[in-house]
Amino acid sequence: MTTPNTPRWMTVVMVLAGVYNLAWGTWTVLFPTMSFAFSGMEFPDKPMHYPQLWQGIGMIVGVYGIAYLLAARDPVKHWEIVFVGFLGKFFGPIGLVMGLFTGETQVAALATTVPNDLIWWVPFLLILHRAYQANRSVNP
Numbered sequence: 001m002t003t004p005n006t007p008r009w010m011t012v013v014m015v016l017a018g019v020y021n022l023a024w025g026t027w028t029v030l031f032p033t034m035s036f037a038f039s040g041m042e043f044p045d046k047p048m049h050y051p052q053l054w055q056g057i058g059m060i061v062g063v064y065g066i067a068y069l070l071a072a073r074d075p076v077k078h079w080e081i082v083f084v085g086f087l088g089k090f091f092g093p094i095g096l097v098m099g100l101f102t103g104e105t106q107v108a109a110l111a112t113t114v115p116n117d118l119i120w121w122v123p124f125l126l127i128l129h130r131a132y133q134a135n136r137s138v139n140p
Contacts, residue, residue, distance in 0.1 A: 006076045006130070013123040014072035017085070021065030024116065028058025040108030061116075064088065079131030086124040089117040 028035040032051035035058070036042050048054065064085055071078035071085075093113050099105030 005134075006074060010075040010123075010127050010130070011072050013120075013127070014068050014075050014082070017120060018065045018067075018069035018072060020115070021061050021068060023065075025058045025060070025062025025065060028061065029055045032058070039112045040106045040110070043106065075127045076131045076134050079128055079135075082124055082127050082131070086121070086128065089120050089124065092117050 024035075032054040033042075033048050036048050036051070036054045042048060067081045068085060071081035075082055096105055096109055096113055099109070100107065
């Protein structure tokens with residue numbers, strides 16, 4: 001059962017985020033060198049030496065996917081999962097920008113930042129705003 005006045009689009013967003021994260025995480029675990037290169041992280045003179053580290057990131061992304069699917073039952077009620085997911089999607093691009101400034105990351109990495117992080121900012125923030133409103137009216 002969802003929280004009263006929880007719009008259906010919130011559930012849809014969380015399901016889409018869950019499926020996307022599971023797919024991206026699975027691809028990264030199964031094909032770490034390919035996903036690493038696609039993500040713009042590989043420099044021609046610096047091949048990937050430790051694919052298991054990239055696979056670990058894929059596993060984390062996949063676990064987020066499971067959490068998003070669980071939160072999809074009622075995104076307002078499970079706002080904590082949405083909040084933790086938002087933090088990851090917020091701080092990830094900050095780390096990427098820092099990598100660009102230090103030369104550790106290539107500009108091509110921005111291509112994966114949009115679908116992995118940036119497109120989720122607005123819907124996650126709207127869900128969090130709705131959760132804030134719902135909790136404020138219950139606990140004045």
